[in-house]
Amino acid sequence: MNQTAPLKDEHTVIHSTFTIERTYPQSPARVFHAFADKATVRRWRVEGDGFAIAEFSFDFRVGGGEVSRFSYGGGPEIRLDAQFQDIVPDQRIVFSYRMAIGQQAMSASLTTVELTPDDGGTRLTYTEQGAFFDGVDSAKGREEGTRGLLEALAVELQRSK
Amino acid sequence: MNQTAPLKDEHTVIHSTFTIERTYPQSPARVFHAFADKATVRRWRVEGDGFAIAEFSFDFRVGGGEVSRFSYGGGPEIRLDAQFQDIVPDQRIVFSYRMAIGQQAMSASLTTVELTPDDGGTRLTYTEQGAFFDGVDSAKGREEGTRGLLEALAVELQRSK
Numbered sequence: 298m299n300q301t302a303p304l305k306d307e308h309t310v311i312h313s314t315f316t317i318e319r320t321y322p323q324s325p326a327r328v329f330h331a332f333a334d335k336a337t338v339r340r341w342r343v344e345g346d347g348f349a350i351a352e353f354s355f356d357f358r359v360g361g362g363e364v365s366r367f368s369y370g371g372g373p374e375i376r377l378d379a380q381f382q383d384i385v386p387d388q389r390i391v392f393s394y395r396m397a398i399g400q401q402a403m404s405a406s407l408t409t410v411e412l413t414p415d416d417g418g419t420r421l422t423y424t425e426q427g428a429f430f431d432g433v434d435s436a437k438g439r440e441e442g443t444r445g446l447l448e449a450l451a452v453e454l455q456r457s458k
Numbered sequence: 459m460n461q462t463a464p465l466k467d468e469h470t471v472i473h474s475t476f477t478i479e480r481t482y483p484q485s486p487a488r489v490f491h492a493f494a495d496k497a498t499v500r501r502w503r504v505e506g507d508g509f510a511i512a513e514f515s516f517d518f519r520v521g522g523g524e525v526s527r528f529s530y531g532g533g534p535e536i537r538l539d540a541q542f543q544d545i546v547p548d549q550r551i552v553f554s555y556r557m558a559i560g561q562q563a564m565s566a567s568l569t570t571v572e573l574t575p576d577d578g579g580t581r582l583t584y585t586e587q588g589a590f591f592d593g594v595d596s597a598k599g600r601e602e603g604t605r606g607l608l609e610a611l612a613v614e615l616q617r618s619k
Contacts, residue, residue, distance in 0.1 A: 393554035426587035
């Protein structure tokens with residue numbers, strides 16, 4: 298996407314890693330399913346009030362990936378391209394993804410989701426190693442957004458059987 | 459690759475980031491070309507004494523990637539799958555990649571290569587954010603291997619016009 302002339306004059310990269318831990322009362326198998334099943338992923342992670350979804354393709358296997366294109370409140374299109382790097386059923390999901398807004402690259406990240414049994418439920422450890430480009434997006438904003446998504450996951454896990 | 463039954467009982471992930479800086483007397487355009495041109499990449503980064511190359515495909519564009527399959531000294535096949543995440547000509551290359559040995563996943567990484575003009579030459583900043591799986595490979599070994607590759611790049615840059 299960004300192989301043409303740069304849209305910003307300054308090219309900077311901020312590298313940042315954050316880790317979020319939280320627990321869910323549901324089993325690792327249930328939590329894993331919420332990351333693996335296309336319809337479930339779409340519900341808790343892609344859809345939302347004010348979002349228009351232009352595309353959502355999802356192929357959950359190593360070598361497969363995700364493309365999501367969406368906009369918020371009539372704004373520019375945001376595009377996410379993910380690639381699944383490692384999958385251990387009920388235990389680990391590793392994926393890379395890049396994000397762009399319009400023609401502007403925002404970031405590339407490597408995310409590790411680790412699931413471990415915890416007193417009948419699941420301890421989820423979410424580690425994102427990110428590269429943020431040209432001041433378009435911030436590591437702090439990404440961490441806050443991720444905390445919101447993990448809360449949306451809690452709601453999803455309560456809803457589904 | 460690793461969607462079948464795990465080959466190791468313990469599932470651990472070590473996250474690690476390293477940065478290597480070095481300078482080359484050649485221009486950023488020359489250094490960039492050595493990362494972008496398939497034949498050149500094959501020469502300095504894929505081939506080597508004792509290595510047998512089973513596959514090398516290389517598609518240098520955002521959304522494209524690389525597949526390398528090789529073995530060393532008659533050992534098991536090592537496979538590298540890379541995806542280009544961001545490209546700014548003569549300035550920046552970002553790629554994710556995973557490595558596996560036989561059926562065993564070794565690691566997934568996000569690598570940022572930044573090129574800046576430096577007194578007629580180039581300062582290269584190589585940042586790798588890695589996730590190392592199940593004790594198969596080590597972050598320290600990866601950093602040492604990368605220093606060797608960046609030295610091979612220096613030799614390549616002296617050789618080609």
